[in-house]
Amino acid sequence: MNKLLTQAIQAHGGMARWQSLSDGHATIVSGGDLFAVKGLPQDPAPREMTVRLHEERASVRPFGAPDQKTDFTPGRVSIEKLDGRVVAERMDPRTSFNGHALETPWDALDRAYFNGYALWTYLTTPFLLTMPGFTVTDIEPWREGDEVWRGLRATFPPEIASHSDEQDFYFGSDGLLRRHDYHVDVAGGFAAAQYVGDYVDADGIRVPTRRRAYRRSIDGRPRLHEVMVSIDLSNVRFSD
Template sequence: MNELLTEVLEAHGGLRRWQELAQVRATIVSGGDLFAIKGLPQDPVPREMTVRLHEEHASVRPFGAADQKTDFTPGRVRIEKLDGRVVAERKNPRSSFAGHVLETPWDPLDRAYFNGYALWTYLTTPFLLAMPGFTTTEIRPWQEGGELWRGLRAAFPPHIASHSPYQDFYFGPDGLLRRHDYHVDVAGGFAAAQYVYEPMVADGIVLPTKRRAYRRDTEFCPLRDQVMVSIDIIEADFG
């Protein structure tokens, strides 16, 4: 583990505390133009997101109906009734995005897959970078206003579903996450810069409560005229 990652993990609550925990349950409100582009505009209703911390598994409720939820793993995604009855299922869900461009419509299982891997990534950052199979390298820092943000480039292992195989994470002088860059491979591979704000402490873990993702230009600058994805965390409980 490199020096920067060690500092970052400590700033977010420490790896020892993280290893004592098994899951996080967060109340979220999400939105942004990406979902309208995909033909599935997002309403502002709060939803409950449950994420396991040490394996890639996530669920959100309600989804599509008040009595439905999702169940996501990298190799399979489901929409289920709350009693566990399966409404729809897709195995090897990543393959369904072959040939997609930004404007390609999504069906509900596509959306459930995207939601599952994206929120799992966000709610386990930066601790997922210490999981087996991840490698990180310090990269050129990013200057934002009066701050210099140190960067880590992470190579994701093949068994982890996420936006893209390589992603960049930038941290402020306090060691906390400020920005997360990636390509959205399931939506034509557009380059994104996600800014995070207003950290909170929940059960000893520090996480941002606001995320805003923008398209990114060739100079790595965000195109702030359009919010592609927004996520607000109202509350979070680790256990």
């Protein structure tokens, strides 16, 4: 395994602990300019997120109504009643974004798909980079103020849904993730720089509870006045 990734895995709780767990849960409050641009402004109500750790599957509740939730996998996304009745579903959901620009409106299933893959990615980082099909290489570090953050570029396998095929992860001297760069392919491919922090220990796994994704300039600097997505986590926990 890549040396920096090995250090990051250890800093975030270690592979042995991760392998002993199966599910992740968190209360999320999200917002940001992206959802308003897409015609789906986000209210500040807390929601419950659940993800599978070793396969790409996620759900959030409530969604659209108090008695509804989402069910996301890369090949299918649905909105369902809590008793399992399907309200709406879409097979092969990634194709619905073909031709989208940043300003292209989303429908509820588009939003459910984005939420599913994004939160699954965030709650499984950096451990997902050890899954079959991923490749990682060292890249130039990023200097942030007085700190130097070491970088990894990850190429995602086609069966994993995420922001873009290539994504960059920057880690502090303690091995913890500090910044995550990517292109949001489902929203016209705009460049994003996501800063993470406020770590907690959740059942032996170190998790950042604050995420802010900004538009990224050509020089790599975040446009701090353009918060595209904000995510605050609380009550983070993992189960076997």
